[in-house]
Amino acid sequence: MTEFTPFASLVGGMMIGLSAVLLMLWEGRIAGISGIAGRLLPPYRDNAFLSQFGFVVGLVAAPLAIVVTTGEAIQQSVASSIPLMIAAGLLVGFGSVSGNGCTSGHGVCGLSRLSTRSFVATAVFMAAAFVTVFLVRHVIGG
Numbered sequence: 001m002t003e004f005t006p007f008a009s010l011v012g013g014m015m016i017g018l019s020a021v022l023l024m025l026w027e028g029r030i031a032g033i034s035g036i037a038g039r040l041l042p043p044y045r046d047n048a049f050l051s052q053f054g055f056v057v058g059l060v061a062a063p064l065a066i067v068v069t070t071g072e073a074i075q076q077s078v079a080s081s082i083p084l085m086i087a088a089g090l091l092v093g094f095g096s097v098s099g100n101g102c103t104s105g106h107g108v109c110g111l112s113r114l115s116t117r118s119f120v121a122t123a124v125f126m127a128a129a130f131v132t133v134f135l136v137r138h139v140i141g142g
Helices: 006-027 033-038 049-070 082-098 103-112 116-140
Strands: none
Touching (some): 033 049, 033 082, 033 103
């Protein structure tokens, strides 16, 4: 069973929303993580490399900062199958490219802009997540 953490979830959601607003305000860009990470790879597509790199570093550094300040691990378990994690990562990457955006771009930024395409994409993401969790937890038994 997943632990219910309403306060931490609320604060985390507010931080995600604030970072999306600040990125739009300062850079004029949607906070789509797959797009930001993709623009870090050669060939570089624009001159905002340092700000995009800083955004990605912040994604990695934030959980580490919490561990250092609280002494508590953010996540206690990781899937035991490295090939399964690689396959999942490739599928997410394929979905991001074919859906012209990722969960953060469509789900956070697109929904707040009332984008029809983002509503459809987010519904597909969520349906796939529900089915995946059901299969892994109740059918496969992971």
